[in-house]
Amino acid sequence: MFALIDCNNFYVSCERVFNPKLIDKPVVVLSNNDGCIISRCDEVKRLGIPMGAPVFKYRSVLDDHGVEVLSSNYPLYADMSHRIMSILKRFVIDIELYSIDEAFLSFHGFENYDIYSYALQIRQTIFRWTGIPTSIGIAPTKALSKIANKLARRYAIETKDVYIINSELKRIKSLKHSSVNDIWGIGRRLSKRLEDKACYSAYDFTVLPKAWIRSNFSVVESRLQQELIGESVLKLDFRKNKKSIATTRTFEKPLKELKHIKERAATFVVACAEKLRKQGSVCNIMIIILRSNFFRKNLKQHSAIKIVSLPYSTNSSLVLNSQAMHAIDQIFINGIEYKKAGIIVSGLSQINNCQLNMFDQEDPRHHNLMNAIDNINFKYTDKVKFGNQDLKIKWKMQQNFLSPQYTTRLEDIINVI
Amino acid sequence: MKKNNLKFFIPESESTLEAILISSGISAGFPSPADDFKQDRISLDRELIKNKEATFFARVNGQSMVDAGLDDNDLLVIDRSLEPGNNKIAVCLIDGEFTVKRLKVEKSRVWLQPENPSYKPIEVNEESQLIIWGIVTNVIKKV
Numbered sequence: 001m002f003a004l005i006d007c008n009n010f011y012v013s014c015e016r017v018f019n020p021k022l023i024d025k026p027v028v029v030l031s032n033n034d035g036c037i038i039s040r041c042d043e044v045k046r047l048g049i050p051m052g053a054p055v056f057k058y059r060s061v062l063d064d065h066g067v068e069v070l071s072s073n074y075p076l077y078a079d080m081s082h083r084i085m086s087i088l089k090r091f092v093i094d095i096e097l098y099s100i101d102e103a104f105l106s107f108h109g110f111e112n113y114d115i116y117s118y119a120l121q122i123r124q125t126i127f128r129w130t131g132i133p134t135s136i137g138i139a140p141t142k143a144l145s146k147i148a149n150k151l152a153r154r155y156a157i158e159t160k161d162v163y164i165i166n167s168e169l170k171r172i173k174s175l176k177h178s179s180v181n182d183i184w185g186i187g188r189r190l191s192k193r194l195e196d197k198a199c200y201s202a203y204d205f206t207v208l209p210k211a212w213i214r215s216n217f218s219v220v221e222s223r224l225q226q227e228l229i230g231e232s233v234l235k236l237d238f239r240k241n242k243k244s245i246a247t248t249r250t251f252e253k254p255l256k257e258l259k260h261i262k263e264r265a266a267t268f269v270v271a272c273a274e275k276l277r278k279q280g281s282v283c284n285i286m287i288i289i290l291r292s293n294f295f296r297k298n299l300k301q302h303s304a305i306k307i308v309s310l311p312y313s314t315n316s317s318l319v320l321n322s323q324a325m326h327a328i329d330q331i332f333i334n335g336i337e338y339k340k341a342g343i344i345v346s347g348l349s350q351i352n353n354c355q356l357n358m359f360d361q362e363d364p365r366h367h368n369l370m371n372a373i374d375n376i377n378f379k380y381t382d383k384v385k386f387g388n389q390d391l392k393i394k395w396k397m398q399q400n401f402l403s404p405q406y407t408t409r410l411e412d413i414i415n416v417i
Numbered sequence: 418m419k420k421n422n423l424k425f426f427i428p429e430s431e432s433t434l435e436a437i438l439i440s441s442g443i444s445a446g447f448p449s450p451a452d453d454f455k456q457d458r459i460s461l462d463r464e465l466i467k468n469k470e471a472t473f474f475a476r477v478n479g480q481s482m483v484d485a486g487l488d489d490n491d492l493l494v495i496d497r498s499l500e501p502g503n504n505k506i507a508v509c510l511i512d513g514e515f516t517v518k519r520l521k522v523e524k525s526r527v528w529l530q531p532e533n534p535s536y537k538p539i540e541v542n543e544e545s546q547l548i549i550w551g552i553v554t555n556v557i558k559k560v
Contacts, residue, residue, distance in 0.1 A: 020513045083470040129471035129498050131550075407473060415478040416493065416508050416517040 001107040001115055001138055001166075002232070004145040005122070007084065008133045008153065008161075010101035011039035014080045015070055017131035018406040018414055026067040030055055033250045033398045034071055054295060071399035079407045083130050091122050096236040104142055106236050119162045139165035142234045143227035146184040147174055147202060171230060175203035183224060190217070202228060245283075247271045248342025252398045254293060255338050259388075261290065262328055266388045268343040269324045273317040274377075276345060277370060282313035285347035286320060288327040293339035302338075304331040313349060316366040317373070320345070321386055465555050471498035473551060475508055475515070482506070482517055485532035491558045493517065495551035510548040511539065517553060 007013060011029040016022045028049070029039040037044075037053045044067060049058050055069070062069060081100045088095055094106035107115050119136045126134050135156070137149025144165050151174055152163035165171050180191040183202050199205055206228045213222045226233050247268040255261055265288065276283060291303045306327040314320065324343060373384045404412035466472045477491040485506060487493070495508050503522040508515060509529060518529035518539070527547070529539040541547045 020510050020515065023510075023513070086470050125498075129468070131497070410474070410492075413474045413476055413492075414515055416475045416515040417479045417481065 001110065001140060002142050002145045002236075003105040003107060003115075003119060003136055003138045004098075004142070004149040005088065005103050005105060005134050005136045006149050006153070007081075007101035008135055009039055009041050010081075010132070011072060011077055012041045013132050014077050015073070015403055017080075018076075019403060022068055026065055027070065028062070028067055029070045029072050030401070031072060031250075033252060034400055035250050038072065056295070069401050071402040073403050073405065075405045075408045076403070080130060080132060084126055084132060084134075087126055087129060088122065091118070091125075094236055096238060104145070104236055107138070116162065116164050119164070120160065123161060133161070135159075135161040137163055137165075139171075140230055141227040141232040142236075143184050143224050144171065144174075144230065147178050147182060147228070150182050151177060168230075172203060175206060175228060176201050178202040180205050183228070185220060185224060190221070243348060244344055244346040245272050245275045245348070246342060246344040248289065248340065248344075250340045251338070256336070258328070258332050258334075261332060261338055261341060262325055262388050264341050265324050265328055265343060266321055266386055268341065269320045270317050270386065270389065272343050272345045273315055273320050273370075274374065276315035276348070277374060280351050281348045282315045282351050283320075283345035283348050284310045284313045285345065286310060286323060286327075287342075287344040287346065288324055288331070289340070289342040289344070290328070290331055290338055291340040292336050296337070300336055302333050302336040304333075306331050312362055313347075314362050314366075315351070316362060316370055317386065318366060318369075319362065321388070325388065465494050465557075467554070468496055468498045471551075472496050475517070477517065477556075481531040481533050481536045482519075483533050485519065487517065487532070487553075487556055488558060491556050493553050494555040494557065496554050497551040499552040499554070501549045501552060506553040508550045508553060510546075510550050511541070512545055515550065520549070 012022075012027045015027060015029065026043040026047070027041045028037045028044055030036065031038045035054060037049060037055060037058070038051070040049060040051070044065075047061060047065060047067075049061060055062070061067075077100060084101075085095070085097055085103060088103055088105065092105045092107065094108065096104040098104055110118070115138055119138055123134050123136055126132060135149055135152040137145045137147065137152050139145040139148045148163045148165045152159045152161050155163075163174075165174050178201060180186055180194045180199060180202060181188070183191075183205060186194070186205075194200075194205065197208075199208060206225055208225070210222065210225065213225055223233050249264070249268070251264070255264070269286075286308045288306045288308065289304070292299065292301050294301065294303075308323050308327050310319070310323060376384050406412055406414055462469075473495045475493045475495055477487050477489055477493060479489060487506075493508070499505075501507055501520055503520060505520050506517065507520050508517050509520075510516075511529065516529065516539075518531055521528035521530045521538070527541040529541065529547075531538060539545075
């Protein structure tokens with residue numbers, strides 16, 4: 001059996017643990033730079049405000065209902081997530097940290113135990129110790145556990161936030177109660193295509209002919225179908241290292257000048273390269289993204305993605321930086337107000353088993369230089385920068401509604417009377 | 418087959434950060450006679466934090482608990498995993514505010530008892546919403 005445990009409205013729940021004034025109020029948490037709504041409490045969900053909604057579009061609805069709006073406080077969420085994952089490790093050995101607020105658990109070897117009451121106990125412990133409510137879905141496969149999780153959450157009163165699919169009857173009933181949209185990994189576009197084929201519920205999806213799925217979709221969807229039928233094909237993923245690393249930001253103010261765009265890109269490249277070195281990886285692909293503000297329909301729009309295949313696998317800030325600058329020169333258009341930029345590095349491999357190249361090799365001195373830079377920056381927080389970084393401008397994130405770092409800064413801990 | 422309720426054992430989750438380096442290396446000289454006696458350095462983290470996933474800190478604001486040794490601006494160590502009980506000092510949420518008081522349980526009645534004669538005890542009645550947020554385990558004060 002597998003379980004998916006998911007923290008309910010995680011960011012909002014974290015804020016509520018430390019700020020009692022938010023408990024009975026509608027609350028949303030915004031993305032970096034206060035652009036979009038990325039966490040909503042149940043009351044706000046009922047108002048019909050969708051996930052990822054741009055805050056300016058819903059300003060009046062938020063105001064009308066007295067919704068508390070908060071900037072994202074990642075140091076707090078990361079600490080709370082870490083606590084929850086550590087608690088989970090006390091209950092089960094096999095655990096896959098799926099995201100900041102979700103984890104897959106394997107109950108392999110627990111066959112003779114009452115898994116349902118064990119799950120209730122896990123849920124209660126997390127709630128007592130951290131104050132964060134969770135819901136748990138249990139089923140014979142990962143994809144079904146995701147379905148069970150959604151049902152646990154949707155019918156929270158009946159299920160007490162824990163739902164188990166442990167019979168054929170329950171499996172079919174659960175799938176009939178779930179839309180194709182609820183299936184793990186079926187995006188909006190795909191579910192549209194399925195609905196065109198009169199496939200509405202997750203159950204409809206499981207009875208589509210296997211051959212048809214294989215010829216019309218990819219191997220991912222045909223695996224999902226197997227999983228939903230009850231054959232476990234997806235195992236827990238213990239890979240510690242990430243498959244790609246991204247740093248993307250929305251700018252506080254739109255940027256028009258090439259040198260400013262380049263500064264931001266260089267800073268993002270350095271952040272990605274640092275993360276690569278931290279996990280001992282190198283990359284051979286870099287993706288550079290530039291985008292104007294789609295919501296400003298009256299302005300000239302431009303969105304560009306440049307994929308650079310690197311001559312050799314690297315994690316050197318110098319190499320990545322010069323490649324990124326070259327790419328930006330190619331895609332940048334004068335006169336566009338850019339709102340967002342991002343760097344993604346991909347094609348990662350471990351530094352000691354990456355493929356060697358016949359002609360191009362990295363200057364071996366880069367390795368030592370990067371080591372030295374990392375050491376200095378770790379000790380003195382970001383003192384070494386590259387020539388095209390900084391420009392003496394203060395780049396700060398827009399975080400106008402930021403809560404204190406209750407668990408990671410001593411000056412910020414709660415006050416009790 | 419009869420289904421059992423699962424009992425679980427909580428492993429010690431001490432960090433090893435405070436350990437001192439034991440090895441005196443491979444050298445031709447006389448080995449350190451103290452090597453066999455080296456022990457971990459005293460760690461306040463380990464002393465004061467018994468369950469680090471459930472431990473949080475708070476700052477005392479005010480005088481309501483001075484007689485229990487909780488002065489204004491003291492730092493409290495709070496363990497949320499401990500069972501609340503009579504006479505325990507707890508951080509509570511009552512009517513939307515954090516407060517630290519001693520819990521008094523008499524039959525079916527619950528009081529939040531200040532430790533300062535000039536403060537009145539708060540009786541928890543059916544209308545007031547009480548959440549026991551965590552149990553205070555230690556007070557840290559500057560001298």
